[in-house]
Amino acid sequence: MTLAVLHAAQLVTLTGPQRARVGAEMSELSIIKDGGMLIRDGVITQTGSSAEIEQAAPPDAERIDAGGRVVLPGFIDAHTHPVFGGNRVEEFQMRARGASYEEIAASGGGIRSTVGQTRAATEQELRAKGLKHAQWFLQCGTTTVEAKSGYGLSVAEELKMLRVIRDLNSGSPVEFIPTFLGAHAVPPELSNEPERYVDVIINDMLPAVASERLAEYCDIFCERGYFETATSRRIMQAATAHGLKLRMHVDQLTNSGGAALAAELGAVTADHLEQTESDGIQALQRAGVQPVLLPGSVYALGKTRYPRAREMIEAGLAVVLATDFNPGSSQTPSIPMVLSLAATQMKMTPAEGVTAATVNAAYSLSRGDSIASLEQGKLANFAIFDCSDYRELAYYFGFPQTHSVYVRGERVFQPGG
Ligand code: NIG
Numbered sequence: 220m221t222l223a224v225l226h227a228a229q230l231v232t233l234t235g236p237q238r239a240r241v242g243a244e245m246s247e248l249s250i251i252k253d254g255g256m257l258i259r260d261g262v263i264t265q266t267g268s269s270a271e272i273e274q275a276a277p278p279d280a281e282r283i284d285a286g287g288r289v290v291l292p293g294f295i296d297a298h299t300h301p302v303f304g305g306n307r308v309e310e311f312q313m314r315a316r317g318a319s320y321e322e323i324a325a326s327g328g329g330i331r332s333t334v335g336q337t338r339a340a341t342e343q344e345l346r347a348k349g350l351k352h353a354q355w356f357l358q359c360g361t362t363t364v365e366a367k368s369g370y371g372l373s374v375a376e377e378l379k380m381l382r383v384i385r386d387l388n389s390g391s392p393v394e395f396i397p398t399f400l401g402a403h404a405v406p407p408e409l410s411n412e413p414e415r416y417v418d419v420i421i422n423d424m425l426p427a428v429a430s431e432r433l434a435e436y437c438d439i440f441c442e443r444g445y446f447e448t449a450t451s452r453r454i455m456q457a458a459t460a461h462g463l464k465l466r467m468h469v470d471q472l473t474n475s476g477g478a479a480l481a482a483e484l485g486a487v488t489a490d491h492l493e494q495t496e497s498d499g500i501q502a503l504q505r506a507g508v509q510p511v512l513l514p515g516s517v518y519a520l521g522k523t524r525y526p527r528a529r530e531m532i533e534a535g536l537a538v539v540l541a542t543d544f545n546p547g548s549s550q551t552p553s554i555p556m557v558l559s560l561a562a563t564q565m566k567m568t569p570a571e572g573v574t575a576a577t578v579n580a581a582y583s584l585s586r587g588d589s590i591a592s593l594e595q596g597k598l599a600n601f602a603i604f605d606c607s608d609y610r611e612l613a614y615y616f617g618f619p620q621t622h623s624v625y626v627r628g629e630r631v632f633q634p635g636g
């Protein structure tokens with residue numbers, strides 16, 4: 220079956236080098252005006268002007284009239300925590316009254332609060348919530364989502380979370396890519412002997428996760444009071460020995476040299492980086508680590524120090540933007556919201572933002588050869604937005620402009636039906 224998409228005011232193809240984009244390349248979106256594309260069996264076979272596509276389309280092709288709207292590749296959200304029990308709306312209110320994230324965590328709330336609620340939930344309940352969140356991602360134009368465990372913090376509960384993440388793939392058109400985050404916090408029952416928890420991660424969790432092939436990546440919350448540098452190094456080296464690639468939460472609340480550690484360990488990504496200074500940025504550059512910037516978490520925590528995106532782009536880093544969707548520090552599944560924050564708070568242009576949340580995100584997840592640009596041979600994962608210039612996605616904010624979303628050429632979302 221052939222599908223012909225026609226009359227996109229802008230077909231934002233992101234055609235370019237077959238690798239993550241750096242520097243000025245991040246501003247080049249390869250837009251086709253009044254563009255269209257042909258899709259066969261879920262794969263893009265041709266892009267071009269609407270006239271060219273009309274001419275090339277077989278007579279029986281199904282036609283999708285984009286009606287002067289904008290067509291982009293589906294967004295790739297490279298950092299999320301989408302499976303969790305309950306919520307933290309009480310803590311949100313406490314923060315509105317002046318308490319800080321760190322104070323709430325120190326008094327037993329924070330990540331541990333979600334751990335309690337996640338342990339109390341059945342696999343079915345977590346799956347139902349995960350599917351609801353999958354629908355939220357689609358509604359924002361996102362078709363691929365990296366998903367972390369990390370609210371179980373025991374062998375059985377972490378495996379439960381990873382199975383839920385795996386099984387979301389059969390219940391939703393969104394592709395979920397699993398990351399093991401056992402080292403998210405020390406669970407309450409081991410708070411007096413954190414070293415024992417590190418042993419559980421290294422000796423019990425990692426072998427089980429690897430042998431059941433439940434994760435592609437291993438992550439850690441490298442932070443004062445969570446996992447210090449030396450401990451983080453041990454855990455991540457063990458993960459590497461089990462064949463897992465590394466993504467790391469570093470330098471979010473304090474600068475502990477996390478960026479340098481991610482560089483030393485050859486991590487694929489270093490995420491957050493709010494406190495990272497020039498030396499850390501240089502270390503990432505030398506080691507080819509991709510920074511994943513999460514302005515939604517700075518915003519939602521009511522903080523003001525955003526990562527130094529401009530310095531990173533100027534240093535030639537292949538910057539990624541993601542939501543960090545989670546119940547504690549970033550309660551948004553919306554990449555367009557992140558594009559807005561990136562523009563206003565980090566001075567990234569909408570074009571740089573789009574590159575960071577499509578091609579660069581896909582390469583950080585080893586998916587760059589199959590998704591994230593609209594060109595021949597790529598999967599037909601795309602979103603149509605109800606605007607005529609892609610920059611409107613970052614310019615208007617706080618509501619979805621999504622018109623419809625397609626995965627492998629099939630429509631999987633349309634508001635109201
Ligand atoms: O990326 N920093 C650690 N992890 C999450 C927060 C998780 C939570 O508060 O539940 C983050 O911000």
Ligand code: FE
Nearest residue numbers: 298300468543
């Ligand atoms: Fe996170």
